[in-house]
Amino acid sequence: MVTKVDMRQLATRARCSRGSSTYLDTLTHCGFAVLEPDDTAQLSLEDIMAPLGAPVAYGYGTKLVQQQRRDTDNSQFRTGAIPMHVDGYFNATPVSYVGLECLEAPDSGGETLIASNAAFFAAAPVELVEMLRGIDIEYWSKVSGFYAERAGGNPVVAPIQVDPVTGGDALCVGLDYPEDPSRNFGAAVVGYTRAESTALFARLADLLHRPDVMYTHRWQVGQVLIMDNRRVVHARAAYAADAPRKLVRISVA
Template sequence: MSATQRLPSSSSAGPEIHPLSPALGARVQGVDASRPLPAATLKRLLEAWHAHGVLYLPNQSLDELEQVRFGENFGELATTQGEYAISKGHPAIMYITNEKQDGQYIGALPDGEMFFHSDMCYVEKPSMATMLYAMSIPKTGGNTLFANMYKAFDALPAATRQHLAGLKAVNSYEPGTSAPTAAMRLSSSRASDQVRSYAQPVVCTHPVTGRKALYVNRLMTEYIVGMPREESDALLESLFDHQEQPEFIYEHTWTPGDLLIWDNRCMLHARGDFDASELRKLRRITVKGERIS
């Protein structure tokens, strides 16, 4: 499907849904996310989400509870980790921001570059979906990049796909120093008092689409279970380089009012660096998921 071809709508009054890029994603027009959605509109959105992995709804105006209500269309919402629960309106709300009060950051992931990853991949039941709503954006930088893990898997040689079948890899929130790319991994001024990690399949099968996707990432995947470390490191590095090729990636330049929701089971995301002196503030919610298989 070309990047300019319009997908069919269920009715003339339904949402307009256009492919966002050759790699992934769909741009949605004609939907006000602050209002309850008709059943036919919701059906169209879910179909487009499963088909394209990322939905982009521009020009939205959402308060906390309106964003929560829209997010609930995709599933049960997860509760924000306690250290980031600054919202008084709803426990699912998290702010991704470099905003400070009394000299201290008040939100999560305040600044800096963040490498490709899948949210909560270090727990038994990772997030199914993540939604970000842009409130304040720097003049330049801080873009979010998405990588299509369906396409990354499909592009692997058949022998590699066969080799990966049945393998598991440990994903960790705070990787050890022996990880292959430890110097580039997640850093946080609010480190937890224990390492959070879980072994996930290297290749997963999406429960709705039935498609296979790579489920490793440069930020949090440490090693492949049962494989000598040197061999594991080499294989992971080759997979990281493969999945980050430009043909699998869409880079989103934020504008206040943008609303994006992505499928965490088949899309990776990353963040570009930005000027820490400029305010960057986005509101996040996540949708609970099931075991990856």
């Protein structure tokens, strides 16, 4: 029997102070933590991420500034929506935890969307879960330095894996986003037609965006968001081209 988990309750429990180490327990319980600035001495993003693993080096270094950039094919530096995914499928580097610090926040749009594994499996129909157990998903990326240059070809990954904390099921997927013809990434179910893959991803997206499964994080300056990349999937809402949105990111493995 699947334990009932509601993301609205998890999102309330996920909030803690940026001035203490209580976020480590919060991460274990919720799979993510929102660290709020307060009057105490504030931990730096580097100090927050240090107990969780070694920094991952990307082409931009281990500390990545996420904001708009001109003439880029990398969705992290554009303003369009990014669909639900776990890191490591649409990029070429394994990631355990993702840490984001807000330096500038738009008045609307640009929210980070988080769906809990536990909440997903509490809400998902049994037949959908069984379908996911029987498939693999292939991922591709056009971004320079990623899968296009891998001699072994694109990664092929089972969408249900093991939650490292509970030992239960973990949803590990990246959804395709055909609505964006300029996207630099994609996914397809092995052995499915394009229409069949699109239909399954649409069904997953609908479920992952339910209020009992997904938390919408509207950014405020000074907040830090930590996500366990093995226990939640995340996305980004689109925002206006002239909106200020600047996050600093450190990922660890």
